[in-house]
Amino acid sequence: MFNLKTTGVIFLSMVLAGNISAFAQQPDADAMKKEFQRMDANKDGFVDQNDADAYWQKRFSELDRDKDGILDEEELKADKTGMFINADQNKDGAVSWQDAKKWFGKEYFDLADSNKDGKISEEEAVGVKLIKVKF
Numbered sequence: 001m002f003n004l005k006t007t008g009v010i011f012l013s014m015v016l017a018g019n020i021s022a023f024a025q026q027p028d029a030d031a032m033k034k035e036f037q038r039m040d041a042n043k044d045g046f047v048d049q050n051d052a053d054a055y056w057q058k059r060f061s062e063l064d065r066d067k068d069g070i071l072d073e074e075e076l077k078a079d080k081t082g083m084f085i086n087a088d089q090n091k092d093g094a095v096s097w098q099d100a101k102k103w104f105g106k107e108y109f110d111l112a113d114s115n116k117d118g119k120i121s122e123e124e125a126v127g128v129k130l131i132k133v134k135f
């Protein structure tokens with residue numbers, strides 16, 4: 001009984017440690033603010049759909065270092081905002097161009113645009129509750 005319990009605890013610790021090293025990207029307020037400035041291309045203080053579309057395509061290319069069209073776990077770590085991990089629809093640890101397109105095209109706005117005016121303020125961007133970040 002004692003042994004079983006100990007083994008279970010050790011196993012759980014290993015699982016948690018593994019996931020954390022692969023995926024511990026808490027949405028980071030400073031990183032988010034910095035990226036928000038980049039997203040708001042026309043500097044009107046809001047990210048609208050046009051801003052978001054232009055941004056994610058550019059950012060995806062930057063993050064996709066081996067240029068295979070997929071952001072893998074290693075590449076996703078570079079996105080300190082955690083936004084791209086949220087685009088991982090089937091939770092396989094990889095984000096395709098299609099995943100990102102879907103997420104930034106709709107789900108991001110559903111999540112972040114709390115006053116539903118169709119655009120995202122810096123406050124909304126920083127306060128976004130990212131729901132698919134893995135730990």
Ligand SMILES: [Ca+2]
Pocket residue numbers: 039040041042043044045046047048051
């Ligand atoms: Ca804007």
Ligand SMILES: [Ca+2]
Pocket residue numbers: 064065066067068069070071072075
């Ligand atoms: Ca890649």
Ligand SMILES: [Ca+2]
Pocket residue numbers: 112113114115116117118119120121124
């Ligand atoms: Ca808004």
